[in-house]
Amino acid sequence: MWHWMSAPDYQAARFAVTHLIALVYLIGFISFLRQFPGLLGERGLTPVARFVERVPFRRAPSLFHFRSSDRWLAGAGWTGAAASLLAQVADFAPVWAWLVLWALLWVLYSSIVNVGQVWYGFGWESLLLEAGFLAIFLGPAHIAPPAPVLWLLCWLLFRVEFGAGLIKLRGDSCWRDLTALYYHHETQPLPGPLSRSFHWLPRPLHKVEVLANHGTQLVVPFLLFAPQPVASVAAMIIIVTQLWLMLSGNFAWLNLLTITLAFAAISGPPAALPDPPGWFAVPVLAVTALFVVLAYWPVRNMLGSGQVMNRSFNRLHLGNTYGAFGSITRVRYEVVVQGAEDLDGPWREYQFKAKPGDPARRPPQVAPYHLRLDWLMWFVAINPSYGRGWLPRFLRALLRNEPQVLALLRHNPFPGEPPKLVKADLYRYRFNSRRDRRETGAHWTRTRSSDLVPPLSLDDL
Structure with missing residues (x-):
């Protein structure tokens, strides 16, 4: 039948x-x-x-x-x-x-x-x-x-x-x-x-x-x-x-x-x-x-003329619409998070597991694994409003050396006592050419662009 x-x-x-x-x-x-x-x-x-x-x-x-x-x-x-x-x-x-x-x-x-x-x-x-x-x-x-x-x-x-x-x-x-x-x-x-x-x-x-x-x-x-x-x-x-x-x-x-x-x-x-x-x-x-x-x-x-990407039309996530990279970013900015004992530094950098940080580090292969914090940091560099609900809490966790949050990172520069201050700056990143890569050993060239979050203490947060 x-x-x-x-x-x-x-x-x-x-x-x-x-x-x-x-x-x-x-x-x-x-x-x-x-x-x-x-x-x-x-x-x-x-x-x-x-x-x-x-x-x-x-x-x-x-x-x-x-x-x-x-x-x-x-x-x-x-x-x-x-x-x-x-x-x-x-x-x-x-x-x-x-x-x-x-x-x-x-x-x-x-x-x-x-x-x-x-x-x-x-x-x-x-x-x-x-x-x-x-x-x-x-x-x-x-x-x-x-x-x-x-x-x-x-x-x-x-x-x-x-x-x-x-x-x-x-x-x-x-x-x-x-x-x-x-x-x-x-x-x-x-x-x-x-x-x-x-x-x-x-x-x-x-x-x-x-x-x-x-x-x-x-x-x-x-x-x-x-x-x-x-x-x-x-x-x-x-x-x-x-x-x-x-x-x-x-x-x-x-x-x-x-x-x-x-x-x-x-x-x-x-x-x-x-x-x-x-x-x-x-x-x-x-x-x-x-x-x-x-x-x-x-x-x-x-x-329709107002097509949207990646939208679920019901709570069961069935019959969805999909799409990716409807717009392309022309310039790469990265959020660089640092901590210090006082304003005079030295400022030491937190390293993430996959997102660009240290210019000398080769980008790793992580897919099909999904590093969610690293992805969201990319969005924050494009538009800080993406971090509105969690970025202050993230900075507070760094000032307290909270192990659950630090486990999301590749390197904590303050393994003993937490820093007194943290800040987040925007840097522009560019891939080095083949010649520059041979001469410097670095995969990226980066230049500081602007403040994202000025130096903050726990009292400020």
């Missing part, structure tokens, strides 16, 4: 999609466990307990409305990490057990995102939740993958790619005149080890890269719905493009998750698998109908 719903030639695609989503879930939960004490814990910069006191459940549905202690947060994180590992070996679990396991992953991670405040306001958080929700209905390896869910995964990939392509053309003239990559590799949030080399590629090649990006994001997504092997070729083009982006910078798990979705469009030899059980078709068709309804909002957003 339900044979039309089966897609046995996508067995390998289902395997790749589910295992990679489980891997991204694992990275997400590990990131949470390592960073929540300093960001969201009881002594963090924006405690969850304080958030749930003023934001009702209906606006931010989360398990942490019932309890939000550090022990409860850690328990949810460890449960999610364990469930992510279990999902890697759940291929032959009963269908009902598959549903329960993947639903648990989605509930736990959505509970984190919905109370994560500014630290979880990134598009790839909603992307993981939407992909993870669809994975619930892909089913285990001993039944044929349901075709409607594979179509929905391709529709999700279409929104990621086409939405990003549209916002680029509409958002910044440098995408239209093909000069965006004159700046992007140098000014992106967290450059990687190869970003400087990408930045100094010949400018004609940069223009070719932008043209290829437009083709991949504005044309190729439509081919995902073409007959095979065209859809598989389109998916491979997207995968190659995402691998190129992974080499050029650190974008958390955005690239890995986009690659994951592309596998949903790649077919292979049909597997000899039974159709899904009849009862399983009911939730699959219900979810398909739900996403057909939810498609109205992202389609309206993409077709």
